[in-house]
Amino acid sequence: MSATSLPTPVVEPAEPTAEPREPIVELHDVYVLHRTRGSGMFNRARVHALTGADLAIRPGETVGIVGESGCGKSTLAKVLVGLQRPTSGTVAFAGKDVWSMSTAERRRHIGAGVGMIFQDPATSLNRRMPVREILRDPLDVHGRGTRRQREDRVAELMALVGLPRSVADVLPSQLSGGQRQRVSIARALALEPGLVIADEPTSALDVSVRAQILNLLLDLKDRLGLAMVFVSHDIQTVKRISDRVVTMYLGRIVEQAPAALLPEGARHPYTRALFSATPGLLSPIDPIPLVGPVPSATNPPSGCPFRTRCWNVTDLCAQELPPVQHANADGEDHHEFRCHHPVPAGTSNAELVELASTATGRTTPLHVEEPA
Numbered sequence: 001m002s003a004t005s006l007p008t009p010v011v012e013p014a015e016p017t018a019e020p021r022e023p024i025v026e027l028h029d030v031y032v033l034h035r036t037r038g039s040g041m042f043n044r045a046r047v048h049a050l051t052g053a054d055l056a057i058r059p060g061e062t063v064g065i066v067g068e069s070g071c072g073k074s075t076l077a078k079v080l081v082g083l084q085r086p087t088s089g090t091v092a093f094a095g096k097d098v099w100s101m102s103t104a105e106r107r108r109h110i111g112a113g114v115g116m117i118f119q120d121p122a123t124s125l126n127r128r129m130p131v132r133e134i135l136r137d138p139l140d141v142h143g144r145g146t147r148r149q150r151e152d153r154v155a156e157l158m159a160l161v162g163l164p165r166s167v168a169d170v171l172p173s174q175l176s177g178g179q180r181q182r183v184s185i186a187r188a189l190a191l192e193p194g195l196v197i198a199d200e201p202t203s204a205l206d207v208s209v210r211a212q213i214l215n216l217l218l219d220l221k222d223r224l225g226l227a228m229v230f231v232s233h234d235i236q237t238v239k240r241i242s243d244r245v246v247t248m249y250l251g252r253i254v255e256q257a258p259a260a261l262l263p264e265g266a267r268h269p270y271t272r273a274l275f276s277a278t279p280g281l282l283s284p285i286d287p288i289p290l291v292g293p294v295p296s297a298t299n300p301p302s303g304c305p306f307r308t309r310c311w312n313v314t315d316l317c318a319q320e321l322p323p324v325q326h327a328n329a330d331g332e333d334h335h336e337f338r339c340h341h342p343v344p345a346g347t348s349n350a351e352l353v354e355l356a357s358t359a360t361g362r363t364t365p366l367h368v369e370e371p372a
Ligand SMILES: Nc1ncnc2c1ncn2[C@@H]1O[C@H](COP(=O)(O)OP(=O)(O)OP(=O)(O)O)[C@@H](O)[C@H]1O
Pocket: 034, 035, 036, 047, 048, 049, 067, 068, 069, 070, 071, 072, 073, 074, 075, 076, 297
């Protein structure tokens, strides 16, 4: 993609090959706990933002992350890009645990390999820098090429994302929302990363430009062979563009499934319920009823996090965290879930609506001591 002779990034862009490839980034048993602000030591609570996450992103694949508000999607995205230090667990980029490195080493190791696109370009771009400087900044910081080569690269990036040369010297505030997000995308691509993480990249934009920005991202992904992690509330879009969809619930990854299998091939009851409530996926839309609200992330339930709302709950669900199960014995299609009583393969949405309506209508909620 580059016309300039910039040094090779740490993580190479994807090569088209059928061979299984080493992950660009791999999380193992990652926890993120936040302390909330309180008036005193004893009023502070611990928010379980991410709990025991295992996830690998491989070259060239698109992984969507879905789940209700507050379930930990952005936290997972920040961990994947190296912006959030885990409370425990390991985060390996190109096979190396980056949180055991010095800050300088970590920046060098990750910096070129991953780009991040945030939800709101109005706040994520430096308001005092013109477009040209915003795009040159990562090249300057990483000491890429000569000054002339960096200027050429800025022009190349602008062309890549469809920005006219005439906006090179204007400030972000003088651009439209769509143009600002194009600048964010160009900045994320400046160092030729192998992986781009897009956290709600279209939700702050006018409806009229959302499709353009989404199409641009997909086009760039294909042209540059990028891996992409796409965080969104827009489940229909996530299903359409992803190879694999990760479902989160209360800080836990509860299922990872090939997008082509969704919605009716999902095996976790929560994935089934979430997709059943999404317009445009089932015809007609037929939401599976759940019991009660999402529990607090400061005091998640014991055992399975979803058990307080599940129609198929048993005592075991409160006693033990379900282990990861693979849908297929060889595990090759990356379809896995954490549930003691997964939805039997081949169960239709209508059957689940029937089951859940009957169960939630007649069972009293299971009473279990909550952890202090
Ligand atoms: N810096 C922080 N301090 C305290 N709590 C935090 C902090 N950041 C996130 N949280 C909490 O961690 C949990 C996960 O937040 P996160 O933003 O990752 O969720 P999300 O799924 O991305 O939410 P949304 O879809 O609304 O953006 C939430 O309960 C949130 O309130």
